Amino acid sequence: MLEVTNLHARLNDGREILRGIDLSVKAGEVHAIMGPNGSGKSTLAAVLAGREGYEVSEGSVSYLGRDLLVMPADERAREGLFLAFQYPIEIPGVNNMYFLRTALNAQRRHRGEPELDAGQFLRIVRARLKLLDIGEDLLQRAVNVGFSGGEKKRNEILQMAMLEPRLAILDETDSGLDIDALKLVARGVNEQRSPERAIVVITHYQRLLDYVEPDRVHVLQRGRIIQSGDKALAVELERRGYGAAEEAA
Amino acid sequence: MNAVVDFPVRPEARPYLEAFGRDSLARAGREPDWLTGYRKGSLARFAEFGFPSRRSEAWRYLDLRALEQRPMLPAGAQRGGISAQIRAQLAEMALGRPAYRLVLVDGRLAPALSALEGLPPGVWLGSMAAAITERPELVRAGFEALSLDAARPFAALNTAFFADGFVLDIEPGVVVERPVEIIHLSSGAAQGGSLHTRGLIAAGERARASVIESFAGAGHYWRNDVIELNLAAGAELTRVALIEEAAEAWHFGEMLATLGAGASLSSFVMLLAGRTVRHETTVRSEGEASRCELNGAFLLSGRQEANILTTVEHAAAGGETREVFKGVATGRAHGAFQGRITVRPGAQRVDAHQLSRNLVLGPHASIDTKPELEICADDVKCSHGAAVGDLDEAALFYLRARGIPDEQARRMLIEAFVREAVELVGTPLMREHLLQRISRRLASSEE
Numbered sequence A: 001m002l003e004v005t006n007l008h009a010r011l012n013d014g015r016e017i018l019r020g021i022d023l024s025v026k027a028g029e030v031h032a033i034m035g036p037n038g039s040g041k042s043t044l045a046a047v048l049a050g051r052e053g054y055e056v057s058e059g060s061v062s063y064l065g066r067d068l069l070v071m072p073a074d075e076r077a078r079e080g081l082f083l084a085f086q087y088p089i090e091i092p093g094v095n096n097m098y099f100l101r102t103a104l105n106a107q108r109r110h111r112g113e114p115e116l117d118a119g120q121f122l123r124i125v126r127a128r129l130k131l132l133d134i135g136e137d138l139l140q141r142a143v144n145v146g147f148s149g150g151e152k153k154r155n156e157i158l159q160m161a162m163l164e165p166r167l168a169i170l171d172e173t174d175s176g177l178d179i180d181a182l183k184l185v186a187r188g189v190n191e192q193r194s195p196e197r198a199i200v201v202i203t204h205y206q207r208l209l210d211y212v213e214p215d216r217v218h219v220l221q222r223g224r225i226i227q228s229g230d231k232a233l234a235v236e237l238e239r240r241g242y243g244a245a246e247e248a249a
Numbered sequence B: 001m002n003a004v005v006d007f008p009v010r011p012e013a014r015p016y017l018e019a020f021g022r023d024s025l026a027r028a029g030r031e032p033d034w035l036t037g038y039r040k041g042s043l044a045r046f047a048e049f050g051f052p053s054r055r056s057e058a059w060r061y062l063d064l065r066a067l068e069q070r071p072m073l074p075a076g077a078q079r080g081g082i083s084a085q086i087r088a089q090l091a092e093m094a095l096g097r098p099a100y101r102l103v104l105v106d107g108r109l110a111p112a113l114s115a116l117e118g119l120p121p122g123v124w125l126g127s128m129a130a131a132i133t134e135r136p137e138l139v140r141a142g143f144e145a146l147s148l149d150a151a152r153p154f155a156a157l158n159t160a161f162f163a164d165g166f167v168l169d170i171e172p173g174v175v176v177e178r179p180v181e182i183i184h185l186s187s188g189a190a191q192g193g194s195l196h197t198r199g200l201i202a203a204g205e206r207a208r209a210s211v212i213e214s215f216a217g218a219g220h221y222w223r224n225d226v227i228e229l230n231l232a233a234g235a236e237l238t239r240v241a242l243i244e245e246a247a248e249a250w251h252f253g254e255m256l257a258t259l260g261a262g263a264s265l266s267s268f269v270m271l272l273a274g275r276t277v278r279h280e281t282t283v284r285s286e287g288e289a290s291r292c293e294l295n296g297a298f299l300l301s302g303r304q305e306a307n308i309l310t311t312v313e314h315a316a317a318g319g320e321t322r323e324v325f326k327g328v329a330t331g332r333a334h335g336a337f338q339g340r341i342t343v344r345p346g347a348q349r350v351d352a353h354q355l356s357r358n359l360v361l362g363p364h365a366s367i368d369t370k371p372e373l374e375i376c377a378d379d380v381k382c383s384h385g386a387a388v389g390d391l392d393e394a395a396l397f398y399l400r401a402r403g404i405p406d407e408q409a410r411r412m413l414i415e416a417f418v419r420e421a422v423e424l425v426g427t428p429l430m431r432e433h434l435l436q437r438i439s440r441r442l443a444s445s446e447e
Ligand SMILES: Nc1ncnc2c1ncn2[C@@H]1O[C@H](COP(=O)(O)OP(=O)(O)OP(=O)(O)O)[C@@H](O)[C@H]1O
Pocket: A011, A017, A035, A036, A037, A038, A039, A040, A041, A042, A043, A044, A053, A086
């Protein structure tokens, strides 16, 4: 589903943040990416989602057999790539419900499916809200404006649940959540698990991985994946820290 | 033809002077002498001032050369019935729900399209032409009060030529619950001509009403509208102007308001369509503790030019002013906001705040914003803020990252930006109507 080969990316000021990433994710798999602060995890997610401001100087990314890097961000999303933001953006004046419906309809249009009217949409979104235990009032407010940290994360998961992506990249969706919210997020992720879909979770904590069992765990450090393994690697990292991983590499 | 001209005449004013002379025969006998007197006096002022030059502060942002070189003379009354096109315009512009409605087609009352039944006792709503006969004192007082200084040459031209308009007169203590809508349409018959309309709203003590004036039309015309608002002590008035003129049309709107003690004016101006659109508001706060809320927005594309001006003059103590203006320009459009707040000596405890926020999208669009505070009292709170910027890149990426196409995402953010100002309109029916017109406009204008 996703093949990242020797990916190098730098900022406009020339600083290289990603320094040769190799990553292969197959349909049906869940991968976890861990790594210290500033190692380039969010940058990798941003480059995959198509955020401007990074220059890919080397390497390639293929997604569903296509060259991902030539596709604009909105097209990537319509092709089923989803990024749950580490820091979801506040958009004053845009109603959350309207935003979600517009996004879903843009994707449905792209797939040749009929658009949903407000009533049809409401029925679907209500079912998802219930599943994720999210209050309906969140939908009546402007996108992420005045949301608590946990509400923002839940809102990301709600969007994922509505859009049903092929490949979901969750950037620290578990950070700043209380234990109940964490279980909810995990439930949302597990709901998405299927043989046709793949999920990449970026996390600092073993805790999420107790609920969402990864097939592979990778350690990203200074712009490179320095170690990969199964879920036992996450347990070891939790115990011994990244220093040990670096020595082992 | 016309009487001996014993005053200096600027060349660009001459065609209008001649037109006035040609019409004088038709006017004679139909109008009271006092009105003819005001018309002649105003024409003389216009002839003397001519068109404002760009050196004049109030006109520095508009290019009037096209108008100056090719006179757009007042259009005569149109014969014939109501066209399908006018009905379509009306259907677009009218509020969805019951309102008292007065429709002017090509600057004159269209009784067949108006709905004036069921007005509460103590409320007079009718055409300006009718008011001149039925309420001469009220109309006269308005002309008396209007100062025709050099900065307002087109208000003078309006006095000389207005054919019709409307008057809303509310007795003290009367509350008009339903919205009042005044709809100005143009059939296109005035091709190359000008339409001069005159409005007057007099709200007695503690009277209350909300009025929306919508402007739309077809063809190439110049609408020159003047409206006076008189709020007696404790009166509360909402006035919304929705300017959605034909793509080739010019629109100048001049609003002059006087506020009595404790009176409250809430104004919103939405500039959506028209080749060159200017709206100027002048508020005189004459009574203590009056409140004035002036908000508005312009949304420009193509080669549109627009200018919103506000002047609030606090002549009495304890007044409050709140202003929020939003501007958006794309393509080769140019917008300008000029906001002046004056606090006269002795007008203590005035509290005034002005905010002008603008989005300039693309390398060829531009917006000027010019706040001006002139404060001659010491115990006052006055502040202003102005910003010109681009769309929030992070927000744009967030929308696109959910699959929303770039163009649509940009429209959503522009709409959200303007919406923040529109939300300040207190009458839900009008607010919804404005939002609907804005999203229609955004959907139809591919930048
Ligand atoms: N747009 C940007 N402008 C400036 N610096 C950037 C930008 N994007 C990334 N960086 C820098 O690149 C490095 C990697 O950042 P990134 O956000 O990818 O780290 P991370 O692994 O996600 O860290 P964390 O665990 O703290 O979220 C950091 O030093 C960061 O400051």
